Amino acid sequence: MDALLSLAFMTSLLAGAVTAGIPLLLAGLGEQVSEKAGVLNIGIEGMMLVGAYTGFLAAFSMQSFWLGFAAGAAGGVAVALIMAVLCVRLGLNQIVVGIALTLGAEGITALLHHYQFSRTYPRLPAVETLPIPVLSEIPIVGPAFFDRHPIVYLAFLMVALLIYVFRSTGLGLHLQAAGDKPAALDAAGVDVVRTRTAAVLFTGLMAGVGGAYMANIGAGLFIPFMTGGAGFIGIVLAMLARGKPLWVVFGALLFGAALALTTALQVGGINIPTDVIQMVPFAAVMVVLVVFGRRAKLPAALALPYVRGER
């Protein structure tokens, strides 16, 4: 048991939790905005996967992590654009389109990977970090939070930004109204379709960056189906957080820790079959839902397309 409680184990577990948690955090925040605006974005898994692919492709061919993240964001937004046109503008069923987009993204990225990388499996170099002076010296916490690529700091800044937008801006109010009572927003003279479109595109952007983080920093390479349900965990986080960005952070770190447990346990010298390990995050979701399930509250008009003048 000593090995489990050692400094090295705790450090690697927390650092792993942050590395695995950042994509979940980005996806959860994105999904939160879209759910707030009344769009249940089941396609987020596909947006992450496309973001992971385009992000890796750009980072690998141009040897720049920043261009990788930009391309990941663009990839996620491209998928989100399809979702916005079909579900927000035309009002097609969000679950049908979401599942379709996820399946399509899995197929297309796996095909592209097959033709481009399946023989060589190229890898990116380890990422350069930007340690924050003094703070990065703290044992355990320092390496996990303050010795990171700047995108991690931006992700945490995004939490603060979203808290501000939800709490103190007109835009936050519009988003909430678009999800709870779109007709009221329409009557107030704000375009519901435009508000929801913006929310869906934002989700795509966050999911795309999250996917790119998984590929470029988490793994250092692209593998087909590599998101492995991270988008779905993002949906769960958004549902449990009840519109509060800070809860998404706690949830993302919790699930990140569950995912990082595999590597950490191997560092600690304990071996468990991978199939069992793969069950951990999903079992954790179920446990969280059993314990806190009653608290999950969803916008009234979630997953309902808005048609002006229809009751």
Next chain:
Amino acid sequence: MLPVPAVLLICAAIAVAAGAVWSLLPALLKAYQGVNEIITTLMMTFLGISLANVLVKLLFLDPATTVPQTRTLEVADRLPTLPGSTISSGLIIGLVAVLAVHFVMTRTAFGLRLRIVGANPQAAVHAGLSVPLLTVAVFAISGGLAGLAGAVEVLGVQGNVRADWNPAYGLAVIPLVFLARFNGFGAIVFVFAFSVLSIGGESAARRLGVPHFFTLVVVSILLIALALAEYVDHRRQKARV
């Protein structure tokens, strides 16, 4: 030794029970805590796939092969095919299930209660219906039928379970049911169209020499095209009124 039909019947019953049990946790969460079932059932799906792998690799492994899979059923012990064809008798089971569900939903008091709960849960509470119990019952029936579907595939077509075997029929069928507007007979049409096109996509992929991931893309385009077709049809019907 029991006769083959009896064994098959017992297997099917076990599969139905397993499916129903697997849906119990989402059902209870939905019925008594109001937790969104999309999320819980997705989680149970991921868990089920991994659990099946664990069972295949650790408990039911065929010692005779190096590939992780269960022992294979003799063809004589499987669900029979329809006389004079290679079509699995699962087709009949499926059609009977559609008829049975349709009969229950439209011709029985239980079905009427379910339709009331679906249309307006608050009105159902006022009408004195136990919404939580009905919710759990529906989940159990749905899970049981899904279990039966898995059993028909394994007992009739595959003959064994390989590790990592996940055709994702469930995920493909959900959009089809929405597209059919929850009408069982409509679902038959959509499922048939879907399977024809996805098998077509698979053989096209094989002929062109592209990896089987191609089928996923075909399925995706198919679902969006079906959704769009349904949208256009809906618009046209509205314009007529």
